[in-house]
Structures are given as C-alpha cells and as structure tokens.
Amino acid sequence: MEASANTSCSARFDVRVHSLSAIKKAAYKFTHAFSVRFETVDQDHVIVRFLPLQAPTAPLDLLDAFHNEVLDQDLREHLAEETKGIRDLIIAQAFSPISLLHPELETEQGERAQAYRNTLENAPT
Amino acid sequence: MSVPRPTGTPLKTLPLEAFQAPSAQGYALLPFRFAPIPTGEYLLTNIVGEYILLHRTDLTALITHKLPMHSPIYDLLKSKHFLLDGASSVALDLLAAKYRTKLASLSSFTGLHIVVPTLRCNSSCVYCQVSSQSPERTKYDMTEQIADRVVEFIFRSPSQSLKVEFQGGEPLLNFPILQRIVERTSQLNSARKRDIEFVVCTNLTLLTQEMITYIREHNLLVSTSLDGPADLHNHNRPGRSKPTHDTVVRNIRMLQEAIGLSRVSALMTTTRASLDQPERIIDEYVRLGFRSIFLRILNPYGRAASPDAYSVEEWLRFYSRALDHILHLNYNGLSFREEYTAIILRKMLTPYGTGFVDLQSPAALGIGVLVYDYDGNVYPSDESRMLAAMGDSAFLLGNLLHDSYQQIVCSDKLVALVRDTMLEGVPQCADCPLLAFCGADPVRHYRLQGDLIGHKPTSEFCKKNMEIMYGLIHLIEHDAGASPVLYSWL
Numbered sequence: 001m002e003a004s005a006n007t008s009c010s011a012r013f014d015v016r017v018h019s020l021s022a023i024k025k026a027a028y029k030f031t032h033a034f035s036v037r038f039e040t041v042d043q044d045h046v047i048v049r050f051l052p053l054q055a056p057t058a059p060l061d062l063l064d065a066f067h068n069e070v071l072d073q074d075l076r077e078h079l080a081e082e083t084k085g086i087r088d089l090i091i092a093q094a095f096s097p098i099s100l101l102h103p104e105l106e107t108e109q110g111e112r113a114q115a116y117r118n119t120l121e122n123a124p125t
Numbered sequence: 126m127s128v129p130r131p132t133g134t135p136l137k138t139l140p141l142e143a144f145q146a147p148s149a150q151g152y153a154l155l156p157f158r159f160a161p162i163p164t165g166e167y168l169l170t171n172i173v174g175e176y177i178l179l180h181r182t183d184l185t186a187l188i189t190h191k192l193p194m195h196s197p198i199y200d201l202l203k204s205k206h207f208l209l210d211g212a213s214s215v216a217l218d219l220l221a222a223k224y225r226t227k228l229a230s231l232s233s234f235t236g237l238h239i240v241v242p243t244l245r246c247n248s249s250c251v252y253c254q255v256s257s258q259s260p261e262r263t264k265y266d267m268t269e270q271i272a273d274r275v276v277e278f279i280f281r282s283p284s285q286s287l288k289v290e291f292q293g294g295e296p297l298l299n300f301p302i303l304q305r306i307v308e309r310t311s312q313l314n315s316a317r318k319r320d321i322e323f324v325v326c327t328n329l330t331l332l333t334q335e336m337i338t339y340i341r342e343h344n345l346l347v348s349t350s351l352d353g354p355a356d357l358h359n360h361n362r363p364g365r366s367k368p369t370h371d372t373v374v375r376n377i378r379m380l381q382e383a384i385g386l387s388r389v390s391a392l393m394t395t396t397r398a399s400l401d402q403p404e405r406i407i408d409e410y411v412r413l414g415f416r417s418i419f420l421r422i423l424n425p426y427g428r429a430a431s432p433d434a435y436s437v438e439e440w441l442r443f444y445s446r447a448l449d450h451i452l453h454l455n456y457n458g459l460s461f462r463e464e465y466t467a468i469i470l471r472k473m474l475t476p477y478g479t480g481f482v483d484l485q486s487p488a489a490l491g492i493g494v495l496v497y498d499y500d501g502n503v504y505p506s507d508e509s510r511m512l513a514a515m516g517d518s519a520f521l522l523g524n525l526l527h528d529s530y531q532q533i534v535c536s537d538k539l540v541a542l543v544r545d546t547m548l549e550g551v552p553q554c555a556d557c558p559l560l561a562f563c564g565a566d567p568v569r570h571y572r573l574q575g576d577l578i579g580h581k582p583t584s585e586f587c588k589k590n591m592e593i594m595y596g597l598i599h600l601i602e603h604d605a606g607a608s609p610v611l612y613s614w615l
Contacts, residue, residue: 030582072161075159075185090156090221094225
C-alpha cells in the first residue's frame, strides 16, 4: 500500500487471495473521485493506482475504504456462487403456472415440472 | 368437468420430511444484497426487499456459515428469508409468491396513459419543463382525429386498471378535446369494463363553474401545482399578465367544496427560491386543507435546465428539513405525509410494488406509461417528451396517425429500453441493497450523463435516492418517535 500526500495512491493485490473481478468492482465505486489504473506486476499480482480527479483527498482513508470494499466484494462473490441456483429457481417459480418446487404435487404436469427443474439445476453456471 | 385421478398418482400433500426439525448439518444461504451504511452497520435486503441491519462480524459469520444456529440473529435471518434450514421449502414458496406480487404490474402492462391536449399555456413558470407555447398559438392543440386515436390506443393496453392523465401545456385551454376523450373512453368502457380513472393536471387559473360541474359529473381527479405561500408561488409560477396565487387558492377551495378534499391534490417544484423555506411551503399546504405534499426536485428539461438550478446536495438538505417539519406536525397530532417518502416506504415495508414511474426496474418506459403528445407523437415517458421538445427525439416511439399499437409497443427501440434498464444487470446497482426499492430513470441519465444506464458513482439520481432511503431506514430502526409515524403512511 503506497500513498503520496495529496496526490495519488496505490494498492497491491494478490489475485490468488482476491479475485480480479472483486477488485475491479470495488474500484468502480471510487470512480466518482478518482481515475483508477490497473497495472499487472506478474501472473499473481496487480497494482491499483488512484489518481484524484479534482480536490486532493486523504489517501490512507481512501485505501482503507477500498480494502474494505474489496473484502465486501469477495463476500458477495461467495454469496452469489452459493445462491445462484436457488435464486434462479425462486424467480422461475414466481412466474411458473405450475409448482417447480413440488413437482410431485402436480398430478397432471408433474413430469414437465420435474424436467424443467432438472434443467435449471443442471444449467451451467 | 373433473378429470378422474389416475391410479398411483401421488396425493397433494408434502412428504413427512418437510415437517421434521431442521437438520443439524447447517444452513443454506438465500440470495441477498448488502452494503455498509452511514451508521457503520450493514444493510442486507433479500430478493423481495425484506431487510435487516447487521454488524460486519455477523454478516461475515453468516456468509461463511459460522453463524450459531438458533441464536437470536439466526432466527431473525431465518424469519426474514435470508437463510434456509431443514427440508421445508416454505421459504422458497413464500419468496416466489412475494417476488411475483412485487412485479405484478409488469404482467398488466401499460396502466398510465398521459395525454397532452395542447402545448399552449397561460403561465410562465420559471422551471417550465415542457417548452410550453403562448395561449394564442392554436396549432399546438390536439385535433379530434388524434384524440380518437388516443382512445383507441388506451384500450389496446391489456391492463385492467387504466389511468388517463391530462397534462400540458395547460389542458383546460383545450377543454373540448379533454371532454371528447373522457366521453369516448367512458362510452367504450361501458362494454369493456375496465377500471378507469381520469386525472386533470392543471394550474387551475382558467377554471370555470361549468368546468367544475363537468369535473364533478364525470368523476375526474384534479392535480394542481402549488409552490408555497403567495410570494414564493408567484415568483415561481407567474401568470403571463398577473400573479396567480390568489386565483389558484380560490379555485382549490371551490373544487374541494365541489368534489371533496381527497379528490384534489397538489405538488410543488423546488426552485432555488424554495430551498430555504420548506416549513413555509408545508404550512401553506396545511392551511389549504391538504394532508400530503409531493416534494419535487427540478427536472433537467426545458427552462428547468437553467444555470439557476441547484445541486442535489442542496435539495437533500431542503428535503431533510421538510421531512423533519412534517414529522413534528405529526407528533403534534396532525396527520400529514410526504408522498415520495410514502412511495418508498410502501416499497420497503409492504409486499407490494408501486406504480410510481421513476422507481421501477425495468424502467416503466412504455410498459408502465405511454405519452400521447398534442401532435400524435408517442413517447415512453413524460420526460422523453420534454427532451423531444428540446430537440432530442431519441425516445420517440412513433406517431398515432402513422403507426399501429403493435409497431409502437413491440418496436426494437422500446424492447431495448426495457432490456437495458433492468437494475440487476447495471454496474453498482446489481450489488446495491437498495435495488429492491429503487429504479432506473434512464431518460434523466441519458440527459445528464449521455448514457441510458449512467455512471452510478456520479449519478445525482443515485445520490438522492441512497440518502433518502438510508435515512428512512435509520429513522425506522433507530427513532422511536418517527417510526410509528412513517408506518402510518403505508
């Protein structure tokens, strides 16, 4: 983590610890005040550099906030991965005329519902 | 005729495992969004907008499956459908039903139809957004031929509930066309049996006794503009020849007497002159018998896009003072509410959606509202009509005289607008816990940022709604005085 008073600051990340997409999403939130540059150090490391667009800011505060946001984005990716299938199922159920959650209760169309549910569960993520 | 049950078909009941105690194997997460809020807590909202505040340590424990089962936080998260345990799928059933309820308006399609009988107006409002024309320029009036096509289009919408709203210009300047549309619509509806509501949005300065009689006999609602006490109203909304406040107030009272308090509403527009006097504006509404107010920020169209506009931060300070004053009126026994706040509260605290155009995902463009301009042009929102009056017809869908209903509502342009304005796919919105309460407002983003989706970190719309919504959650959760008042606005 580097900061120069009232100008730019940067943070170095190991992409084996935090995904690059999490780092990018976190950086996007700061684009109201900074121009953000990504630099590749090697296969496993990137540097994120923040250049203030207007008034100078407190660089260490920024970097603290950025690191917290990267951690939040990590949690969001974890959550999204675990809940993707169930989210799709809830939304499909919301607009389905037959029960996808309990196809066995559908006396006439159960097989169709079960097949649809299988498709959802086996869909590539 | 009932179909006999085939032999061996299962009974319509859940298997025994569905009623057993939760498994000791832990819990599964249900989809939700989260973000830190100004108090330092984290706001979590699930797929249907139920919310909870947590400290970060509890949030991390929840997502990493380290939250102790059956602790108070665990039980709260389970009751609000943030996690799932056991074999029962009741939570999924409930979430699906609530999700469907929230989006019910999508299936009914266009419910709001805005008609512009004329672009002429007798006012010279400092913030006029519609580029109105002077009263003598009758070429800006809607013709009977176009009016009849408007009625045809309205009935093409599959929605059972239809609201026909007359905007302007000043619609009373072309009252015969307004009457024609009301009467033809009502006549056709005797066979079609839709639920139809008519609203006249008027400055009220041209109201006559005959018009009041017509409004009463045809059950029209009236929405007017009142910017506050006389000095402020006359500054913001001068007539072309004399001040308007006295006339507006007199006619509000006459209408209230004729059709009832609840059928006359008003909204205000905030100008720079309004910013330091929210209390006076609200007190004027109270004095005139209104029990609500809609605090409206300037829209960046027409004359409102002037250098005299103000920042969203200035408006938020105005809103905060106004809300504080309204809450104190309620503490003192007067039931009075702010309408924009009430719309957000309904989205936050009830299972129902609202029809409010600005807070929809996908945007309500075309699928929630259609606008029929005086010349037959059709737009997917009032703001896109305002933009066209400034010379940018980017959102124009077609014309009533040349295009069919199908050509307009199935146009590639409208389909693309709907597809591109689903917040679930918009950078930053996709992760925002306020998504369930918020909307896309693509025309404003297009106008201010040159892009339908917009750049959310610098979006004024985003800043405004985040501050209002986080502020309301804070009041609901941490202010024992304000909370019951806000619940009473649902």
